Amino acid sequence: MKRDMNELFQGIEKLETGIEGFDLISYGGIPKNRTTLVAGTAGSAKTMFAVQFLAAGILNYNQPGVFITFEEPPGDIRKNMSTLGWDIEQWEKENKWIFVDASPSIGEEATVIGKYDLGALLARIENAVRKTEAKRVAVDSLGSLFSMFREKTIIRNELFRIAIALKELEVTTIITSERKEEYGEIARFGVEEYVTDNVIILRNVLEAEKRRRTLEILKYRGANHQKGEFPFSIISTKGLVVIPLSAIELKQQSSDKRITAGNKEVDKMCGGGFFRDSIVLVSGATGTGKTLMTTEFINGGTVEQEKCMLLAFEESREQLFRNAQGWGVDFKKLEKEGRLLVHCEYPEIASLEDHLIMIKDLIHEFKPKRVALDSLSALERISTVKGFREFIISLTSFIKHEEIAGLFTSTTPTLTGGTSVTEGHISTLTDSIILLRYVELYGEMRRGLTILKMRGSAHDKNIREFTIDGEGMHIGKPFRNIGGILSGNPQHIAQEEADRLTSMFNE
Amino acid sequence: METVVMKLYITGQTGRSTQAVKNLKSIVSVIEPEMVTVDILDTLEEPEKAEQDKVLATPTLIAISGDREKRIIGNLSNHQQVLTFLGFSEKGAKIDIGKTEDTSNRDGEGV
Numbered sequence: 142m143k144r145d146m147n148e149l150f151q152g153i154e155k156l157e158t159g160i161e162g163f164d165l166i167s168y169g170g171i172p173k174n175r176t177t178l179v180a181g182t183a184g185s186a187k188t189m190f191a192v193q194f195l196a197a198g199i200l201n202y203n204q205p206g207v208f209i210t211f212e213e214p215p216g217d218i219r220k221n222m223s224t225l226g227w228d229i230e231q232w233e234k235e236n237k238w239i240f241v242d243a244s245p246s247i248g249e250e251a252t253v254i255g256k257y258d259l260g261a262l263l264a265r266i267e268n269a270v271r272k273t274e275a276k277r278v279a280v281d282s283l284g285s286l287f288s289m290f291r292e293k294t295i296i297r298n299e300l301f302r303i304a305i306a307l308k309e310l311e312v313t314t315i316i317t318s319e320r321k322e323e324y325g326e327i328a329r330f331g332v333e334e335y336v337t338d339n340v341i342i343l344r345n346v347l348e349a350e351k352r353r354r355t356l357e358i359l360k361y362r363g364a365n366h367q368k369g370e371f372p373f374s375i376i377s378t379k380g381l382v383v384i385p386l387s388a389i390e391l392k393q394q395s396s397d398k399r400i401t402a403g404n405k406e407v408d409k410m411c412g413g414g415f416f417r418d419s420i421v422l423v424s425g426a427t428g429t430g431k432t433l434m435t436t437e438f439i440n441g442g443t444v445e446q447e448k449c450m451l452l453a454f455e456e457s458r459e460q461l462f463r464n465a466q467g468w469g470v471d472f473k474k475l476e477k478e479g480r481l482l483v484h485c486e487y488p489e490i491a492s493l494e495d496h497l498i499m500i501k502d503l504i505h506e507f508k509p510k511r512v513a514l515d516s517l518s519a520l521e522r523i524s525t526v527k528g529f530r531e532f533i534i535s536l537t538s539f540i541k542h543e544e545i546a547g548l549f550t551s552t553t554p555t556l557t558g559g560t561s562v563t564e565g566h567i568s569t570l571t572d573s574i575i576l577l578r579y580v581e582l583y584g585e586m587r588r589g590l591t592i593l594k595m596r597g598s599a600h601d602k603n604i605r606e607f608t609i610d611g612e613g614m615h616i617g618k619p620f621r622n623i624g625g626i627l628s629g630n631p632q633h634i635a636q637e638e639a640d641r642l643t644s645m646f647n648e
Numbered sequence: 649m650e651t652v653v654m655k656l657y658i659t660g661q662t663g664r665s666t667q668a669v670k671n672l673k674s675i676v677s678v679i680e681p682e683m684v685t686v687d688i689l690d691t692l693e694e695p696e697k698a699e700q701d702k703v704l705a706t707p708t709l710i711a712i713s714g715d716r717e718k719r720i721i722g723n724l725s726n727h728q729q730v731l732t733f734l735g736f737s738e739k740g741a742k743i744d745i746g747k748t749e750d751t752s753n754r755d756g757e758g759v
Contacts, residue, residue: 241699242699242702243702243704249719250718250719251719251721252719252721253722254720254721254723254724254726254729254730254733255668255707255724255725256723256725257664257705257707257722257723258664258706259705259706260658260659260660260662260691260705261657261659261698261703261704261705261706262703262704263659264659264691264692264695265695265698265699265703267695268695268699269695269699
């Protein structure tokens with residue numbers, strides 16, 4: 142695996158864009174000293190991508206840039222992008238950014254008499270690149286250039302000439318281009334494939350009444366990249382953030398180190414605790430003890446001097462703190478000591494993509510060793526099926542990559558038995574699954590716990606009864622002579638029948 | 649009467665550039681000298697000026713009269729069309745520049 146990854150990184154030299162997430166899915170950025178087409182429908186954030194490509198270059202790598210605009214006047218771009226904290230005017234003063242203003246002038250009387258070419262544009266671009274010693278060039282957009290001139294053949298030839306000149310100037314270029322349909326042809330002006338080496342597509346698709354933005358690297362001539370569409374979001378302080386669905390598996394080694402679940406009996410059932418870098422899913426109906434398991438998981442971490450983070454999307458801070466207090470865990474104190482960070486949010490305040498980016502930022506900042514999320518089901522409400530699945534994939538791979546232990550909860554819709562939709566999506570993505578179920582026995586509601594899956598470890602396969610009191614969770618004996626607990630229809634099985642079944646498997 | 653300031657942008661000494669310069673000289677020759685000034689600018693030497701004037705294509709002729717500006721893109725191959733578009737009669741007499749419309753595709757004196 143390791144060798145393969147190295148091979149992937151070799152070959153064509155790439156320029157890190159500095160656009161969050163993009164460098165990951167593109168295996169290191171866009172091909173250096175080449176031209177890349179960024180195509181998308183109206184409102185797909187093409188201009189933002191182009192501006193951010195330059196801004197990130199200046200901010201992160203001190204690489205000056207030249208922005209050639211055929212569409213919006215520089216004044217508009219300066220103003221629009223200042224909301225993202227990009228001070229283009231300042232960069233212009235520092236000679237790090239130059240506009241080549243080719244935006245249309247209003248009310249200009251012009252005509253064509255005789256032959257012409259775009260020599261002046263090329264001269265202006267070359268001048269700007271030399272003056273700033275630019276490493277990056279953005280051209281926005283092809284469609285606007287074509288609408289300025291009637292003689293398409295001339296423009297095609299000239300674009301070809303400009304592309305060659307840019308290559309000779311050793312700059313990495315992005316050219317944006319309009320598309321009419323999200324899933325239609327890419328080449329609209331008949332030059333795209335000649336002028337550019339690589340194609341990136343930005344989409345803004347309406348799906349189940351929700352807008353979903355995605356980015357796809359369609360073609361990277363001679364270079365490797367991750368395939369398919371990746372969701373992205375526009376964050377008010379960062380611009381475009383691409384959400385990789387899986388982190389590169391360089392650091393992701395499987396750890397056999399065990400950590401405590403915060404409950405000795407649960408540890409024992411798991412064969413000695415959870416794994417250091419594993420994701421545990423706790424599924425159960427409302428009131429079965431998911432929040433308790435979360436609290437114990439956090440408490441177990443802080444006892445071991447590990448920083449913990451609790452992401453809560455169902456209950457308010459006060460509620461959570463009160464619950465924890467009830468079990469003798471002082472969240473307030475832990476937070477004050479900097480050992481815990483509780484982040485409460487209503488799922489509806491942002492899109493799932495935005496939540497994910499926020500979670501990642503929090504993790505980067507706080508650097509916890511444990512993260513608990515309560516609950517996934519609450520987040521599922523605000524997303525499409527596809528979007529939710531991508532969220533889970535992205536979050537789990539990110540958490541694993543950071544070598545953090547994760548515990549997610551999911552709420553089942555029925556009180557006894559049944560599986561939640563959430564489980565269906567993520568059961569294969571988590572390392573361990575713990576089920577909490579109500580068990581109705583002789584007219585009494587009792588609670589049962591079982592470890593359904595524990596990747597890479599032996600574990601207790603019984604369905605055990607557990608009780609909850611002021612100290613927390615207490616695990617008791619397995620339910621004997623009872624069948625159908627998980628399906629929600631517990632039935633008494635006669636002792637002889639149970640013995641017979643057991644002996645069948647013993648032979 | 650206001651004079652017309654003409655700026656001809658060319659890029660390098662190409663065949664097209666020379667044609668444009670030659671054409672312009674011949675066009676201007678019919679206009680009374682005090683009515684027009686001509687400046688020839690090479691974008692390779694003066695890219696900043698091209699930037700200020702937002703010139704994309706070359707050759708481009710910019711004709712300024714008062715606060716009005718007209719642009720002709722191309723090597724000015726059709727002299728009559730150029731004169732008409734700029735508001736001159738065939739013989740170089742100035743017609744009110746404000747009243748002309750886009751007559752680039754029309755032949756004749758444009759009156």
